[in-house]
Amino acid sequence: MSETRGQRRWEEQRRCHYVDVRIQGGLVAALVLFEAVVLGAAMLVLYYNLDQVIEEQLYRIHITPRDGMPVLVSELFALVPYIIFANVAVVLCIDWAWSRYVNRIIEPLKERLRSAGSLDLRAMPAGNIRHEVLDKADAWVQEESRRYRKLQRLAAGLSAEMDSADALAKIEQMRRLLPPPG
Known part of the structure; x- marks a missing residue:
């Protein structure tokens, strides 16, 4: 089951x-x-x-x-x-x-x-209270921002004139950066 x-x-x-x-x-x-x-x-x-x-x-x-x-x-x-x-x-x-x-x-x-x-994945200003939950949320936003920038760079590197093997390699790199479905 x-x-x-x-x-x-x-x-x-x-x-x-x-x-x-x-x-x-x-x-x-x-x-x-x-x-x-x-x-x-x-x-x-x-x-x-x-x-x-x-x-x-x-x-x-x-x-x-x-x-x-x-x-x-x-x-x-x-x-x-x-x-x-x-x-x-x-x-x-x-x-x-x-x-x-x-x-x-x-x-x-x-x-x-x-x-x-x-x-909007910019860093938020630190408030007057620090807490583990807020620190984890900030770390998550920073990680998502880094992942988004990597995806942008990889997508910008794709072009119609690229070799299909290179294009597939870049697409595979992009797929690994995306969260799993579900």
Whole structure:
């Protein structure tokens, strides 16, 4: 059974790693640190609230003691909305920062691809952000420009008066410079 083109493309896509350690590593470290701070603050608030409940219950002699677990659970549930709010706020900030970073890479890439699509293979000016994707796109455009110039030189060298063997050799050289079909 032969592979379809879609299956081959899926296999190629699975080998792509969409990881940018420069920013994602920092985001993960910041998120772990933030979670530690939030949980530490929640534990402190819980400690002070439970300390206050214990102080209130300590000197009540003639009242039957209440079970401590409902107090603990109610205090925990009182803290949960604040923890959720803090986490949602951080996730929104991270999403904003990440999408801004990605867009700063995608916009110059779109410009390079638009230029290449209109066969404008001149080098693009370097922007204020450097990234591996943009470097690869620039290298690809430069390689395509070199290939195009070679094809132009070979095509200019063809003439009707040429020997057929020379013409076939030039055409074969041109064919090797063209991308494979499909």
